[in-house]
Amino acid sequence: MPSWSSSPFLPYIGIKLITYFPGNSMLNLPGIHASYVLFSSTTGQTLASMDGTVLTLYRTACVSGLASKILARDDSKVLVMVGAGALAPHLIKAHLAAKPSLAKVIIWNRTMKKAADLVEKLRVECTEKVCFESNDNLEEIIGLGDIVSCATNADRPLVKGEKLKPGAHLDLVGSFKETMRECDDEAIRRGRVFVDNEAALVEAGEIVGALERGVIDKKSWLFGGIDQRDEAGRRDSREITVFKSVGSAIVDMLAAQLVYEHYMKG
Numbered sequence: 122m123p124s125w126s127s128s129p130f131l132p133y134i135g136i137k138l139i140t141y142f143p144g145n146s147m148l149n150l151p152g153i154h155a156s157y158v159l160f161s162s163t164t165g166q167t168l169a170s171m172d173g174t175v176l177t178l179y180r181t182a183c184v185s186g187l188a189s190k191i192l193a194r195d196d197s198k199v200l201v202m203v204g205a206g207a208l209a210p211h212l213i214k215a216h217l218a219a220k221p222s223l224a225k226v227i228i229w230n231r232t233m234k235k236a237a238d239l240v241e242k243l244r245v246e247c248t249e250k251v252c253f254e255s256n257d258n259l260e261e262i263i264g265l266g267d268i269v270s271c272a273t274n275a276d277r278p279l280v281k282g283e284k285l286k287p288g289a290h291l292d293l294v295g296s297f298k299e300t301m302r303e304c305d306d307e308a309i310r311r312g313r314v315f316v317d318n319e320a321a322l323v324e325a326g327e328i329v330g331a332l333e334r335g336v337i338d339k340k341s342w343l344f345g346g347i348d349q350r351d352e353a354g355r356r357d358s359r360e361i362t363v364f365k366s367v368g369s370a371i372v373d374m375l376a377a378q379l380v381y382e383h384y385m386k387g
Contacts, residue, residue: 134160151207156172159378176373197267199225203280205238224252233257269292278304
């Protein structure tokens with residue numbers, strides 16, 4: 122994932138190298154490992170080498186947090202987290218920062234011990250007055266979520282659109298190839314879909330499938346539509362919003378810029 126800029130405000134070239142080993146969960150290891158290298162776009166010098174996995178966790182969660190800030194209801198009370206992997210605690214903290222009204226977080230995972238362990242970890246780490254709990258009945262808790270955030274490697278839909286409550290915000294992070302799906306067509310049909318970039322058109326299984334089956338068309342999309350303009354955000358309190366994130370090289374470089382410049386300032 123390469124990116125470059127000659128702007129005086131962003132004089133960098135960056136590249137991220139990634140490996141994906143989904144079977145690593147059996148070894149209690151992350152499925153994704155990455156390294157990031159930042160260069161000067163003025164001289165070509167190597168400026169920094171970073172842990173790309175950690176960089177990705179933070180930048181991915183922050184993008185979802187931004188989407189939540191703009192698209193989720195301001196009176197959101199319940200966050201449902203689908204998945205308890207490496208990204209889950211970052212996503213939870215990002216949504217809590219974006220929506221201070223959140224009072225409860227419910228975590229589901231295929232292996233419920235991981236969900237329970239994450240609950241205990243967050244109870245210690247989070248100072249906000251938030252209730253953390255785990256629940257093994259996914260279909261039941263989906264309907265409770267004002268925000269439903271998904272970070273899994275699912276190849277079959279976990280979130281059923283019919284279960285989403287009016288006004289819910291659905292945050293889809295896990296899928297990055299067309300064979301992966303975290304929600305069904307009904308969730309896409311009921312929601313107003315936003316994406317972080319047009320790569321979702323060919324990379325996100327939920328979107329690729331929905332387009333192929335005629336559930337949505339390209340004209341119904343808001344590519345990169347996450348900004349503060351009134352027309353780009355939530356239209357009313359009962360609208361269901363869907364944000365699909367597949368990641369982008371430019372956001373990687375912006376995150377690397379933040380890390381590098383903060384480090385150089387000491």
